[in-house]
Amino acid sequence: MAPRPDLAPDPSLSRAEMEALQEEIADVAVFADRDLGFDPAEPAALSNPLAATAGGGDPPTVVGVDQSFLLTDDDREDRAISAVVATRAGEVVERVSEVTPLEIPYIPGLLSFREGGPILAALSELSVEPDLALFDGSGRIHFRQAGIATHMGVVADFPSVGVAKSLLCGTPRGETEGLAEGDRVAIEADGDVDAPKGTLLGYAVQSRQYDSPGRHINPLYVSSGHRVGPETAAGAVLELCSDYKLPEPVRLADAYAEDVKGEYVE
Template identity: 45%
Template sequence: MKLSLPPDWPTTPQAAIALQQKLRSQIETSDRLGSVHTVAGVDVGFTEAGTVTRAAVAVLSFPALQLVESQIAYQPTTFPYIPGLLSFREVPAILVALSQLQTQPDLLLCDGQGIAHPRRLGIAAHLGLLVDLPSIGVAKSRLTGTHAELPPEKGSWVPLHDRNETIGAVLRSRTNTQPLYISSGHRISLETAIAYVLQCTPKYRLPETTRWADKLASNRRSGPQSPPPCHNNQQMNLFG
């Protein structure tokens, strides 16, 4: 995948918010995806007191959920941490990690929001739009919106509303555990997003894609299980 940042990538919060307002109308929340044979998890961590961004992507086969390929990229952190502007801090390194892949994923699952965002452009939506791939926001906490009480059983979900708009779903991915906040990123409907997230969470609260990417992004040595052989699982330092 040959990817790069747009030349007008914002460097200030004001410019970032203006770009979100501009791009939000380009997000597609209906299904435009082909057959899904690979799913990718994307996650980000920080090192050197936050000055270096460590982005990880893990590509898994689907529906078997076996690791196919992983990549890690390091980039200078150039944008401050501001709730609602996560993509501008994390996407530059994510694009480098994605560009190193030999296997193009059919679907991205991001550790963050899709359209369940005050300006409907969370990191999953923004990233999906930039790389033109179907994407899902799988967040561990709520950024905005309200919802009804959620039943405790796995597979239960209720809509997440912001005023009169359904912006996502609160999903119980495992019985009697904290829920996940699912929303369309790009090129996928909410109902389809929920179905894929459930298929990617056979045992634990978090999708296998997220668990693999989190291990890599946080610099833990092994994944959720011993990985099968894969053709590219190296760490590449692109900091310089």
């Protein structure tokens, strides 16, 4: 495979052109493990220093991507702060951020056309090569199987995973309320998705859960972005969650994006 800058999100396209581009993205995307820089059977190498060193070579580089926003009255001068944090065996090795003007409003299903450009701008400042990139949003769990994680993975050509806090589309194969920590429930294609009904799109993943009843934490919705299969995606996210609901790289990117925003306000 190779990077596909020609498929980068262009905010000036018409809605129909955006949707057509997403169909093309989904067409070239690989929703299975391919050329991974780590062993999917040993996800511990992603966060555990001991397991990471065991193999002999360099520990895989895992990056988390997230954004914060500077919103205005009329949403014509909104800016996005994109943050990327790179980790290796659980340690931060690099972080970059970029402030970018936003061209279009948020439209469900077309998120990557609003936020994708800003994210690519930040990624271009990164000096390390990601072995895995985690995004705040959907991957294959998308109407046209081309969520922001898939779009970014295909354009930059690195393994990517979508980590969403709510379900965009698709149907869980079972109950997703009050799951136990480590549980996963398959999300399959339904009539709203451009894929054969029943196609496995991803998993509801319970990364954290309270011990006692009463209150419960909602699961994350994890899906393949590009070059990662659904099981590996779910396993990687669980491995990368230590003490919080979000996988560490994404949590760190979220905090960094908030920090940078703080320098523009208050």
